[in-house]
Amino acid sequence: MRVLRTGRAALLIECDAPTDVPAWYRSLLQRRATGALHADEIVPAAQTVLLDGVTDPARVAAELRTLRITPAAELDPTAAGLVEIPTVYDGPDLDDVARLWHTDRAGVLAVHTGTLFTVAFCGFAPGFAYLTGLPERYHVPRRDSPRPRLAAGTVALAGEFGAVYPNASPGGWQCIGHTEIRLFDLDADPPTLLVPGTRVRFVPQAVR
């Protein structure tokens, strides 16, 4: 683990492995809740956790270097919530993904609904959650050219990640289905269902 200074008031914690990120994230949230850490933002990402709005970054950096965190493997996986996302598998890239996975449409559905995903981090847009958990042999490239508009609720894959587009936006991910569930709601607290650490399972839904 390395702690990198990021401007006057921020620190970037670079984890040894992506699997350490959830453990660091949870540990830092706990420290903030108990008052041991002051930070305006705690932002997990692929291999890092960013602390922003830190009052005394030099002291915090020194503390973090001595901190022992509970390894991800020892964390209680049920401590984070589980969100089920009813999904209709009717995306325009379903056949392309089936070909890449050497299977058919039913095979894509079986793998996708059989995977327990975890929200690794959010980014790109409010409520856009990067979901990890897909075995490496199912990682797929982005499309060669992005689509100008994907509807809210589009269920998609790219690289090692799965995602559900919370709002309509352009996107280069492989679209395999859609959900009617509302992921981003400004009147809810928090406004998104898929906060970092949340476990996610896609549940097949027939077209009504």
Add this chain to the structure above:
Amino acid sequence: MTATLEVVRAGVRSTIQDLGRVGLAHLGVPRAGALDAGALRLANRLVGNPEDAAGLEVTLGGCVLRPSKAVTLAVTGAGCAVWVDDRPASWALPVAVPAGAKVRIERATTGLRAYVAVGGGIAVPPVLGSRATDTLSGLGPPQVQDGDVLPLGTPLGPPPGVDLAPYPALPDELTVGIRLGPRDDWFTTEAIETLCTASYAVSTLTDRVGARLIGPPLTRAVTRELPSEGVVLGAVQVPANGQPLIFLADHPTTGGYPVVAVVEPEALGGIAQARPGTALRFRVVDR
């Protein structure tokens, strides 16, 4: 009846801004808020508002406003002539505007973004704790248009008596303090030397997301792809073309290009006011 502010003419690009949404970056929600936060804070103080009240950010000036009730108003940031009906009024000082009078803010002669605060603040409904328009994600109120009628809040009390509000002049060439890192080790020694000595120019492709710079490209020492990581306000990110860009208030919460340095917070106002073509140099304040 509550007071309103009619936007008779909105200007080229005007948005409602306060000090933004902090604390939601982990959900992918950008901070937004006034790009020249110091100018908005000053405008708010001049009219007796809390510093974080919502006002207008008017790019290049050139707007006309009409309050339904008598209000106190202040214009700061970019240098603009201010008129109340046919009378000249002060810039960066409280201006008493009678009910129904037209406030004309002319095109900016210096700087890029003028801030207009009105006693009581602009009282559109907050979204996730802020009234700021976020041009990246679309959160917050839409861009202000001709004919909009904006609700105003209730003033806390009379505005302060002020005869002079010191405000730094905008320099012709910006010197921007930076701290290297977190990814300065992803660049060659020559690239870091270039960053710290070369003169850059602010590009015309500058917006609320970031100030793009034109100048000698920065060469990477590490060429592998950077996994997405959290970025901060003022981060100097170097995309594939090697031309640095300084992230401003509407920046994405994570990014996949290395951040070579971060701008000191005091320098952000000057960058927000730098017109395309303005020369800019970086100076390392802490290694």
